[in-house]
Amino acid sequence: MFEPRRSFTAALVLGLFLSAGASGALAETAQDLYMFHCAQCHGLKGMGDGPNATKEMPVTPRDHTSALEMGKLTDGDIISAITDGGTATSKSSLMPPFGKTLSKQEIVSLKDYLRKLCNCKGR
Amino acid sequence: MTSFRRLLSAGLLSAAFLWSLPSHAGVAEGRKAFEANKCSGCHQVEGPAREKTIKDQMAKKGPELWYAGSKFKDGFLAKWLANPQPIRPFAYNSITERNRGDHPKLSQKDSSDVAAYLMGLKSREVKPLGLPAVDNPRGRIIFVKKQSCYGCHSARVRGKMAGGLTGPTFAGASERLNPDWVFAYLKNPKVFKPVKMMPVYAGILKESELKELASYVSSLN
Numbered sequence: 037m038f039e040p041r042r043s044f045t046a047a048l049v050l051g052l053f054l055s056a057g058a059s060g061a062l063a064e065t066a067q068d069l070y071m072f073h074c075a076q077c078h079g080l081k082g083m084g085d086g087p088n089a090t091k092e093m094p095v096t097p098r099d100h101t102s103a104l105e106m107g108k109l110t111d112g113d114i115i116s117a118i119t120d121g122g123t124a125t126s127k128s129s130l131m132p133p134f135g136k137t138l139s140k141q142e143i144v145s146l147k148d149y150l151r152k153l154c155n156c157k158g159r
Numbered sequence: 160m161t162s163f164r165r166l167l168s169a170g171l172l173s174a175a176f177l178w179s180l181p182s183h184a185g186v187a188e189g190r191k192a193f194e195a196n197k198c199s200g201c202h203q204v205e206g207p208a209r210e211k212t213i214k215d216q217m218a219k220k221g222p223e224l225w226y227a228g229s230k231f232k233d234g235f236l237a238k239w240l241a242n243p244q245p246i247r248p249f250a251y252n253s254i255t256e257r258n259r260g261d262h263p264k265l266s267q268k269d270s271s272d273v274a275a276y277l278m279g280l281k282s283r284e285v286k287p288l289g290l291p292a293v294d295n296p297r298g299r300i301i302f303v304k305k306q307s308c309y310g311c312h313s314a315r316v317r318g319k320m321a322g323g324l325t326g327p328t329f330a331g332a333s334e335r336l337n338p339d340w341v342f343a344y345l346k347n348p349k350v351f352k353p354v355k356m357m358p359v360y361a362g363i364l365k366e367s368e369l370k371e372l373a374s375y376v377s378s379l380n
Contacts (some may be wrong), residue, residue, distance in 0.1 A: 136361065
């Protein structure tokens with residue numbers, strides 16, 4: 037009775053270990069990534085009102101809850117902007133590139149998170 | 160002449176020996192003072208970095224100091240510990256709570272002892288390249304235009320503070336930061352802080368650009 041359970045647990049542990057190894061790092065949720073990296077400019081709720089969005093800045097961070105603004109972007113635009121920064125989509129360099137910080141999978145998960153925030157689809 | 164030279168070198172040697180004594184005593188006493196003041200409750204003094212997830216980073220209460228001797232300039236810590244002034248506009252790991260400027264203030268003696276102890280904590284990852292701390296046009300262009308580092312890091316521009324608030328300020332960086340550490344941190348941030356809010360620029364900026372940026376940042380006042 038114990039043996040099959042043990043080997044099942046061992047297989048489960050091994051499986052978890054392998055899947056963690058495959059992604060190269062422990063997976064973070066899109067929400068945690070957003071709060072950690074994006075909220076400092078885009079705000080905790082994504083309204084473009086993070087603490088770095090001071091009056092003196094030449095541009096205001098994108099309001100991720102705006103379906104009107106976010107609807108103008110394709111999923112590819114969002115992924116490019118996160119990966120290569122604002123200049124990749126002819127926007128401000130104040131949006132930094134995260135391509136060497138986040139995995140492709142994490143960037144796609146953030147794109148999905150933004151689509152939930154704006155409740156909109158891409159162009 | 161020869162005996163004069165001998166006398167001179169003997170004198171120099173004993174002077175160097177005597178000069179080194181108090182600093183060694185400071186290291187041992189500094190370690191004690193570090194514990195007595197409960198600094199290790201917030202600051203990690205043993206490397207390497209252990210954080211793997213955002214949760215690990217968020218659990219830290221203050222900046223890690225296990226490479227303080229490579230990061231800071233001589234004299235900075237002793238001065239700062241005796242009269243701590245906020246380096247981060249926001250509280251450590253927070254983007255909602257302002258830095259209240261309530262870091263414990265140490266006595267003059269504890270400050271110099273703890274500084275001597277911390278300055279002995281070095282990282283082999285920081286190579287002594289002797290990068291100069293100078294305002295240079297390429298570094299400035301990266302900071303202001305190309306990567307807009309000022310979006311998160313404030314600096315003093317023509318006497319006025321400007322820039323974002325979530326990163327450490329670079330006002331006073333010229334007294335605080337070793338340019339060689341800034342370069343090492345930009346080149347291989349994961350060694351020092353594996354999980355951080357700031358993006359990784361290695362692989363985006365060339366090594367020569369990282370050096371120019373490190374020189375520029377370390378020159379800011």
